[in-house]
Amino acid sequence: MDQHLQVFIAVAERKNFSRAAEELHMTQPAVSQYIQTLERDIGTRLLERSNKYVRLNQAGEIVYYHAKEIVGLHEKMKLLVDDLTNTASGSLSIGASYTFGEYILPHIIAKMHEKYPLIHPAITIGNSKEIEELVASHQLDVGIIENECRNKKLSSESFAxxxxxxxxxxxxxxxxxxxxxxxxxxxxxxxxxxxxxxxxxxxxxxxxxxxxxxxxxxxxxxxxxxxxxxxxxxxxxxxxxxxxxxxxxxxxxxxxxxxxxxxxxxQFTIVTQTPFQTKAVQVFLELVREHKDLSNLIK
The missing domain is CATH 3.40.190.290 (D-Maltodextrin-Binding Protein; domain 2)
Incomplete structure (x- = not known):
């Protein structure tokens, strides 16, 4: 079912079966089959189709929101298990509010790349509320915001x-x-x-x-x-x-x-969703804490 959700997400985001098939390296009939199977499993249509567009209906919006969270959790689970035997590597999704993300985070990423070149960070910049929401929905591994965390589901740590x-x-x-x-x-x-x-x-x-x-x-x-x-x-x-x-x-x-x-x-504050962290997340957090005296990091 994980593959079905990934196909559904691609169609929802590309709004087109052909573009989704190209992105997934699949044929268009195969993509259509995956969507039909998912709709049968859910018990209702998820997409409105016409010659000009493909878009989510109300049920599709619900499935899309939760599919993103499920796929994110599945990927994180695989990374955590893989980390038991391997060195820090793989993808790392980081969110940061504007001040930290635009003026401080690049220096930390440079330090991380120097020490751990096999970690591949993806950066999302938004305001503090947006970053909290993305971490809470498992779309980001870790977030850094510019105030106290208001989401009670998240773990938070003020560090600078x-x-x-x-x-x-x-x-x-x-x-x-x-x-x-x-x-x-x-x-x-x-x-x-x-x-x-x-x-x-x-x-x-x-x-x-x-x-x-x-x-x-x-x-x-x-x-x-x-x-x-x-x-x-x-x-x-x-x-x-x-x-x-x-x-x-x-x-x-x-x-x-x-x-x-x-x-x-x-205070700048770290926010995370789960106590189980990949080695990539652990490495990033160690670097953030190590450079909490930001004046020594940015010269």
Missing amino acids: EDAMFVVMSKNHPFSQVRKEIGWRELEEETWIIRENGSGTRGATDALFRLFDCKPKKLMEFGSTQLIKESVEAGLGISLLSQWALRKEFSIGNLQKIQVKGTPFTR
Whole structure:
């Protein structure tokens, strides 16, 4: 049945029997036979078919969601058994929220590749909520998020601290001020913030609550890079991680605003689903813990 689910997933994602058959190195009639057998086993049709498209119906959506989880668990089971006799190797699916994933994770992956070239990582970048959900549904082996884990089904471990600063353009009027700026003054500024579910957004909201700050204008963007570019262009101010700001600080395009409560600190957190871990996961987690002093990793 595992093969039937893999074929079903391929058809669902490619929305086409021919493309799924090509990906699976099968004939189209064979793919159709697998789908028919699965539908008989489930007891209902899973796909809506026409000359132009193949798409999931409501039952198909349910089967697709669980099929992804079942296939992921099956692959993980095989890797765990294989690990008993072999060295660390094979696939490793890692999820990370934007700050860690874009600015820190590449350095850890480079260290891992140097020591364990037979491990083949696949990286997924998303906000903290998305990464938690993917780990919980077994679509990722391990995740790293920028706040505390809210999913009670997951194991979590805080391993490093991140410092965050309120930043402005080098041409902002505050750049000429040599004293601490008050939060009432910052309420008058346009704040550029991340979307709900983001660890950076969570930290921003926490800082607003801490100082009872109610900005009159908010702009919500789904990318840290876009926020940095917007702040540099003078659209507003933002709260961002020190790791996302290293280059901008070094060349002077962005500057810190001296304000009470900063740097604001938060934790980077590892999230996993199962206590049984492949050697590849174990190796990755050992490297993450070994380099929890991120300043020694990123130079």
